[in-house]
Each structure stands twice: as structure tokens, then as C-alpha cells.
Amino acid sequence: MRTRTLTLAAAAGAALLATAALPATASPSGTKAPASAQEGSVSAASLLAKVTSCSQISNGKYKTDDETSATIPVCGKNGAVFWKADMDIDCDGQVTGKCNGTTDPWFQDDTAFHQSDGKPLRADSLPYVVVPSSSSIWNYTSAGIKGGGVVAVIYNNKVEYAVVGDTGPTKIIGEASYATAQALGIDPDPETGGTDSGVTYILFKNSQVSPIESHSAAVSLGDSLAKQFLQNN
Numbered sequence: 001m002r003t004r005t006l007t008l009a010a011a012a013g014a015a016l017l018a019t020a021a022l023p024a025t026a027s028p029s030g031t032k033a034p035a036s037a038q039e040g041s042v043s044a045a046s047l048l049a050k051v052t053s054c055s056q057i058s059n060g061k062y063k064t065d066d067e068t069s070a071t072i073p074v075c076g077k078n079g080a081v082f083w084k085a086d087m088d089i090d091c092d093g094q095v096t097g098k099c100n101g102t103t104d105p106w107f108q109d110d111t112a113f114h115q116s117d118g119k120p121l122r123a124d125s126l127p128y129v130v131v132p133s134s135s136s137i138w139n140y141t142s143a144g145i146k147g148g149g150v151v152a153v154i155y156n157n158k159v160e161y162a163v164v165g166d167t168g169p170t171k172i173i174g175e176a177s178y179a180t181a182q183a184l185g186i187d188p189d190p191e192t193g194g195t196d197s198g199v200t201y202i203l204f205k206n207s208q209v210s211p212i213e214s215h216s217a218a219v220s221l222g223d224s225l226a227k228q229f230l231q232n233n
Helices: 009-020 044-048 178-183 215-232
Strands: 075-077 080-090 128-132 150-155 158-168 175-177 195-204
Touching: 044 150, 044 158, 044 195, 044 215, 080 158, 080 178, 128 178, 128 195, 150 215, 158 175, 158 178, 158 215, 175 178, 195 215
Parallel strands: 080 175, 128 158
Antiparallel strands: 075 080, 080 195, 128 175, 150 158, 150 195
16 A cells, blocks of 8 residues: 555546546456445345444544545444545555556555465455554554455445455555446546545444455455444444
């Protein structure tokens, strides 16, 4: 993961023109992108109704980008933690046609957590979320969050299930993989895409998808955990 200092608005027009020429399901690298639709049986509205107020568990707050002030707390619920932030695009991991040093100025060819075969995750086909590296602000591991843990990512009344796949800077929050953004209808371009606000991340404690690269397993487990979350909060 990288810290991003470019403003999204600067290239928004160009990005829209570029993506308009491609079909909605276009996948230049030949991989099948996650469907851009509601996943599981629990609605976005039902989940959002449970996270209207924050019981802060982080010792401080996070920035969404280098140039912003720290305003985002990590909040605690029964069986989960959550935050509401922006979404920057993480294209780290395996080199692909969409994610590489040319398409992404901040590209790194590794992720904090790896596939079952030992390779880094693939950002353009696997929905995953980036958590801040452990610091005095918050230690994700002590909160029961682990690599491969299930995350419900909510945006524009859609729910996308992802896994905890990478770690980032200690003071910045709000980032997910190319595939996560694409599934939610967010511009996934690693340089100019993302969204400035409106994304809710609900991370289910002590959960783990195996293998981490199985998105269908994340959806199945995520749907079950989301139902428990509604019952317990």
C-alpha cells in the first residue's frame, strides 16, 4: 500500500472518459471481475443501521490521505469493528495488466498476506481491504482482526464481501483493492480512481477465509457473519 497525495477531482473527467469506452464487464487482463451487485442476503441498509453511532476503540483518529486531518476513528461493535472513510485503490501484489509499475506509481509487488500457494494477492481479481499497520493509534491484531478476515464493504447501497489482504501506513485509513472498487461501481484506476467518502468497512472479529484467495468463500462466510452481526447488535 502507498500513501496517495493526488486529488481525485483533478483527473476525474479524464477517468470517466477513459472508462466510458469500455463495457461494464471489461476485463483486459482476462480475469473474471467480481460482479457489481449486492452480495449475500443481508442488505446494505440493514448493516448501516447498526453502525450509526461510534464507540471509539482506537487511541486516536486516522487521516484518509497525507494532506487531510485525522478525523476517522475505529469503532467497536459486538463481533466487529468498523470505520467510515474514503476508498483509495490498492493495486499491490501480483503484476498484471491492470496492476503494475506503469499503471500505478505506488505499485509494490507484494502484499502483507499471501495466497495459499505463497504468492502475493492479486488486486485486480480479489476483493481485499487494507488495514493500518499496528501502531499506538490502534493494533488490529489485538482487536481480533487477522489476515484473511472477512470485511463487509458498503457503498451506494451495495455490499461487497472482501478479505483483510494488506497493511498500510500507521496514520492513514480507507483503502481497498482494485477488484473491491470495481465491484462497488467505484473507479478502480490506481492513480486517479477511488472515492473521497461514503464507504463503510465492517470487519468481523476472529474470522478467516481459507484459502484467502477464494472470493466465494468470503461471500459465504461473510453472509453468515453479517446475519450474526444483525442479531448481536
